Amino acid sequence: MISQLSWKIGGQQGEGVESTDRIFSTALNRLGYYLYGYRHFSSRIKGGHTNNKIRISTTPMRAISDDLDILVAFDQESIDLNAHELRPGGVIVADAKFGPTIPEGVDAQLFAVPITSIAEELGTSLMKNMVASGASWALLGLPTEVFNKAVEEEFGRKGPAIVEKNIEAVKRGSEFVLAQAGGPLEAFRLGEADGRQKLFIIGNEAIGLGAVAGGCRLMSAYPITPASEIMEYLIKKLPKFGGTVVQTEDEIAAVTMAIGANYAGVRTMTASAGPGLSLMMEAIGLSGMTEQPLVIVDTQRGGPSTGLPTKQEQSDLNAMVYGTHGEIPKVVIAPASIEDCFYDTIEAFNISEQYQVPVIVMTDLQLSLGKQSCEVFDINSVEIKRGKLVSGVPALEDNKLFKRYELTEDGVSPRVLPGEKGGLHHVTGVEHDQEGRPSENALNRKRMMDKRLGKLNSLLIRDALRMDAPHETPDLLIIGMGSIGGTIDEARERLSADGITSNHITIRQIHPFPTEQLAPYIAKAKQVLVIENNATAQLAGQVKLHVGSGDKIRSFLKYDGNPFLPSEVYKACKEMN
Template structure:
């Protein structure tokens, strides 16, 4: 029993208000000063099915999913049967009185059962069964030993817009559940959280929301997108706060229109972005190529989910890494970033705009359903974050105009390319760095010309084959400087180890937690985690170490990338591709890891 790391699972059918119960409880826990991590498993349906809202809470926890839980609240029989095996033997089961006698009962030394007649209380005391879920929130708060006043504050925030009567009824419902749960003393004391003190400003926020804020902080003022799970939350968040953040949002008719709108906005001077998932990104790839040819800064968020085709639209996977790196026909430079968690998503979004504008390239930010939808407690100073992100983006505003134009130091040509005095503007002036001074239509009297055909320095179509070669070399030359700016993998406990786990994107917390568990068992294991994946930086891997990739896909895409770029010899790959996020237990208990620890070998893949 570890009261400093408690797992809570709430299950039910779609349409039962599962998200409301989970979110209110998780937000109240975060407001109480605890570290909270919450994620969801839900089916692709509006009503029915078996969904779950899972919460991990404690004074200091890993922001990673777990597979066993201390407290279980089922809202229906079907989901109860599905998730009951995940309840710890010393856990607490909270359910309606009429559920007694079903499937699994409390035994001596086993789970305790707390009976709370949610619907009966809601109907008889409050006159509406809709308050049953708030009764459940109160019961959970009672089991955890929370301050009910904090829960009431969250309920007031969530339901205040519905009027004082509804708010008061929800507060009464929570108190009824709280009192009934705490009255059952043996169970109520089993998993009470230890007291904690709040330090710093804490925010309970999702990956999609922090990414949206990072984009806004970097000066993004236009977003066009077509809704597609799991990236829809970005445009809905920016739309909700459009006036406050100064971002114009447009829901396009499809993904082709979305990316072309964003390219057009960027050409006109906006900091523009779009977001989609794998299927939508397929439609966007011609636009990615267009941004590459026209050297138009562009940020594209690719929220991954299991494919191919529609696949599992509400589950998670890391199956599009190589697709993103190679997206778009023809050869042109691009950058691919993959945030490690919600906090990192803020910075990576801001960095994406910096790189896009500095090098005039498309930048792809890769998330996934797990990272996009998961909520976590972030402890930070918002003013410093906003200043850092905005400052980084503003630093590139005039960077391209300072580039010297190649060709013998022609000052007049450089002036025309940059500031201009009415002479012809060379949008694609050949430079030593490959980056040409960039202007927007209306900044001066010159024509700002760009074309998807191969073009000359002024942007007009050309069939000159020698110039074609120079233009290809100009564009590709940007990769040299970009590569020097890409961050190396994050090294985690890699000194004096025999095994190093290689991971990328949203799996960092799970991998680092797995490393901690393995080291606690006496194994010499470390990790290298990549969040900037293309172009890969110059990096020297230590010799005498066995390397294993850990990723959420079937083909070991990170493994293929590292073999190709570094000629790295890998001992194997731990791959998960059932639609669920990686956990430390999955990694530690995988056949590959068992073999690696047991005999120094390892299978190719955990299949």
Template sequence: MTDQFTWKVGGAQGEGIDSTGEILATVLTRMGYYIFAYRHFMSLVKGGHTNYKIRADNAKQVDYHGDTLDILIAFDQTTIDENEDELIAGGVILYDAKFESSSKREGLQICSVPMSQMAKDLGNVIIKNMVAAGASSYVLGIEPNHFYEVIEMQFGKKGAELVELNKTAFNKGYDYLKENYPHVQRPVSPATKPATPNLLMSGNECIGLGALLGGCRILAAYPITPATEIMYWLLANMKDFGGKVLQAEDEIAACIMAIGANYAGVRSMTSTSGPGLSLMMEALGMAGISETPLVIVDVQRGGPSTGLPTKTEQSDLNEALYGSHGEIPRIVLAPTSIRDCFYQTFHAFNLAEKYQCPVIVLSDLLIGMNKMTFSDLDLARFQIDRGALVKQEQLDALEKGAFKRYALTEDGISPRSFPGMTNGRYCALTNEHEETGLEIEDVPMRIAQMQKRFRKLEPLRREVNDWGVDYSGADSPEVLLIGFGSTHAQIEEAIHSLEGMSIGHLQLRCLMPFPAEAVDGRMAAAKRVVVIDNNFTGQLTALLHQQLGYHDKTETLTKYDGNPFTVGEIVSFVKG
């Protein structure tokens, strides 16, 4: 028996690949396994190669889908050709008998299963995915009743006949393996079913939940891969909390809608990917100069332009840090895991209102569209903080038109009013303005307002050194690995594979304001620094050089083919 395993199903898009993976992922989660489920797919509705990989562990949380593979379910030859290199020695291939299989690898257990024919005999060719699930159940040594529960849950509302059809297809796959390949088993050790069911969520779902519990009541967005699932999740859940999802005609309108709703006092956000963020640049400046809170979620994908819509990358960093004309204060957060998407999104709304500026949550496809299991979310970790708000009694003491929305306060934060408050009206212009909001071109006031806006983030520049980075490893390592966002899991696993070496791992969770003090201390203590940059030009490396220097000890490992880093790639680079 094994405590962990990896499993993958592949075929052409439209063959039910995702539903096959989702069924097994749900079964394993309900049984008590921790899993990471990874989807590889193309920008096609039908055709092209797609696969769904699951890495499961019965004892500890899994944050990455793994470099290797134990079991491969192949609906076509392309699946074998493109994935067999991942298979371990003695790995299993279950292929659909509709095609003649071939493999370049020796030492694999290759089994022909008439999945399509069984499905045709049952009157529905797409149900071959349930035949595949049954065959997988036998190989993994998982009792069929666990799958029956999920089948009933998934198809119960569609009638008993469909439930029985799926069970029959499942049993055919299970029995075929048992009768024809009884020795092909890689049984997994039993997991302990938790008293409270574990959560199985994607990063996009966690972003939606973090926004909802963080007080967001309007999402204004335009559909774009890989961020659209945020819209779908909030569309299904926002209405139960009195909120609205607005599909705009484009990303420009979506961002302006979110700004308008925040101006009106409703916590609001927009979600997009790189091309959409590009369209929001002028509106980003508008939020900055009008000091209107704004949360933007950017689920990064491969660029430039349309680029690789269904592949992952971290190449929007410079866009998030410096995009828009002119200079405005902004905050850029980078969740390090699917679970962290929840916490960082919740935190983003507090930061946006406290500092009255745009906050960009920089996710990516790897954590956005893929799923993992975790035990729970700490809902007591944050409390909603709406920042500096003017009180009605303070406004009552003012004359009409005297409210200084942009008062030159010592900390740079001016209390804001909401529409409808007596004497609280002001103009939120996109022009430079004086304290009440009226347009000016007066040099001293221009200088004072610019200084005021940038003064706001000074406290955060100090605080971010405490929570803006995660560190593990030796205090003065031979090698310091630095990344941001979703590369966290692979770097952590690489460290375990580099036993015998003195290694440190610094992961940035906040990129602006830059946590200079925390990062500087770690870089100074290391003999060699390796930056893991999921882009072509080494954007994180450039940020480190800009802020701190250390050019002489910094090396960069880049990747830009649309796939996430593997542990092996990081280990090989460090070893040289």
């Protein structure tokens, strides 16, 4: 038996690849396996090659695999584009309709199954995805009843007749391939799963759930890949808690609506990708100047402009840190796992209200859309912290206003909601005094700037730097952010086998930068390698700017739209030694 296996399905977009993957992985999750999925898809609604890859393991892991064990192909293009990933002795399950062939140099076993023909015999070619998934499931020798249950859940809303036909499609695909193979393939039998209950969700869904748990009751947003699933999730969930989602006409409207709703006391968020973040910049400055809470999720994708809207990249870091005009306090945090997406969203709302600043939650496409196993979230640990939101303000004397921007020792002023008796004050985007009245007085300007910019002097989020038990003086310190962490950890296992000691730090608080916490680890490391999905080494730039030690810091960059593979990171690390 084997401890892990990699499975991929490919075809034309709109051909059922996504639903096949969903049912296949749902059934595996029911059995208790750990899963890590990644979608390669076109920016077109229909047409263009797409594939979904799932890594299946008996133990936890957080990276896509270097190689592939089973490829399910709906067309020859899927074989030509993906067969090179197959390990020697791998398997291709392909539709016999297109006369599949194995590319030269690929060592694989081909099972040509009449996928489309079987589906058409059952009434519609749309069921070919069930024939294909049934065939590949059968080769693994996994229990049929679990897969059939997943089919029932997928198609149950369409009635028992549709469910029955799809289950029959699974059965026929299974029977045909088993007759060809002579039974399940022993080389692909997975070890028994631990059977523990796990969530199997994408990062965007975890962010949506974190928003609900964190008290968010309004989302204002404009659809954009790869952020749209946050909106779609909250459209279904928020009404159950008295909340709602408003699809605005553009990202400018979305962010200004979020600022206004937060001013009114409703925890509100918006979410977008790089192009939308660019449009929000002026309003982010308004949030900083008026000291209104604001939570934005930026799901990074390939840029600039429309760029690669469905591909992986981490190139918005500088925009998030420096994008607004003028100088305001701002927080940028970067989840590194599905669990982080949930808990960091809650923390973003708390930080935003406690410090009265905009908070940007920085994810990337791989983390936002990659479906992964994770631990069940601890809802009981959630705390709602609203900071200096005050009520019961004494009535004001004639012509007096509430000191909404009062100069305080910690830089955070008391905040009231509209309509609060005794809380009358001005709100304006121009510089103002403690009561909000516009002011161009030089001394007042300096005091207000110092007040705002001093708020975050001591901010340090949970796990601002995340690392395992460190070596005292490692040969190599590897630094990353976002979805790259699991890939780095796998590479380090191979380095350890080679006798190379390494530490791994995931930087989760991007701004304000955790300089004092990171500096000692860089000082002790012989060499430092910063790994990131962009062309200009933006994270490495932050490290050099705040910590120094540029003579020992090197970068490994990837910006072709694809995530890092463990073998690529391993090779880059080896070249450092």
